[in-house]
Amino acid sequence: MERKKTKTVMVGNVPIGSGHPIAVQTMWDKPIQAYSIALLDEIGALHRLGCNIIRFSAQSDADIDILKKLVPDSPVPVVADIHFDFKLALKSIAAGVQKIRINPGNIGADWKVREIIHAASDQNCAIRIGLNGGSLPVQVRNNKNRSETMINLVEDYINLFLSESFENIIISLKDSDHEITYQVNKLFSERFTYPLHLGVTEAGPVIPSIIRSAYTLGRLLQEGIGDTIRVSITGPLKDEIYAGKEILKMMNLYESGVKLVSCPKCGRSGFDTHWFVSEMQDYFQTITNNISIAVMGCAVNGPGEASHADIGITGIGKEVFIFRKGEIVKKTTKQKCKIEFIEELQKVIDEKTNN
Ligand code: SF4
Incomplete structure (x- = not known):
């Protein structure tokens, strides 16, 4: 199949975009309590299993101190997941993470998002604009057409980033309803050329998650849509990596293994x-x-x-x-x-x- 053409965005040394292999991601599933050899070992094991990028919740200055120590030693690029607090986003970028994931809708006023963009621009840090259907702004939460609502919102956010001449962005549009996830990503790829991170959010334990993810991501990938994926599982992180790789292998999009x-x-x-x-x-x-x-x-x-x-x-x-x-x-x-x-x-x- 021919992949839809998207721009290339570097997340550390991992290129994301249609000219590059589809990256498999996971997200650390517990608080990062300390920087330790054990933490590095666990990340190393995930890397050997095929994890290309790992994301951590950054909820405090203590978390950011750990990420700062982790970034230079991690075998895969590190992403900080930030909600609500733009200062944590700024601190994460200063700590050297290779990407942050934000939902501009919960960061607050535009000027706060602009500050994040300026900092990311200075540090060459990528930004994932991540929208989840379950956490849309109150004023649009009950709109009948969730896919259109998400597209309109993400377009507003992208325009804000473009007004700062910042295009180092990856987009994710996830929903726990797999059909909405499919529709919204398809709509997005018809209108934009920014790389897409695919996933069905809150997809459940191993078996339901893999079925939902394989069905939804499989259809999108078959249409050439998607540049990086995460199979979200209520279960071990290594299963997220196995599942992501197997979906890509099934679609002939994983080159080796x-x-x-x-x-x-x-x-x-x-x-x-x-x-x-x-x-x-x-x-x-x-x-x-x-x-x-x-x-x-x-x-x-x-x-x-x-x-x-x-x-x-x-x-x-x-x-x-x-x-x-x-x-x-x-x-x-x-x-x-x-x-x-x-x-x-x-x-x-x-x-x-x-x-
Ligand atoms: S390979 Fe042999 S053991 Fe396995 S399912 Fe087939 S017949 Fe049974």
């Missing part, structure tokens, strides 16, 4: 695919080469059904088989199979890297 094929098991199974996938999934997500992996429950159907896979695993009784392109290359045991699989997978990675 593992394509995992695994069977659900049935009465015929001799190998516990549930156990193996849950043990290995995080590791698979860190692989950046284009590799297909099959985890199959039975040696009768497994290798044959997964003969296209670069590497696979199955078993019967006490024996576990590792296969490549349908041919068994190693016999092992359940106790040793994880390590032996990783060794064989490393060979596949090396071959792909050297080719």
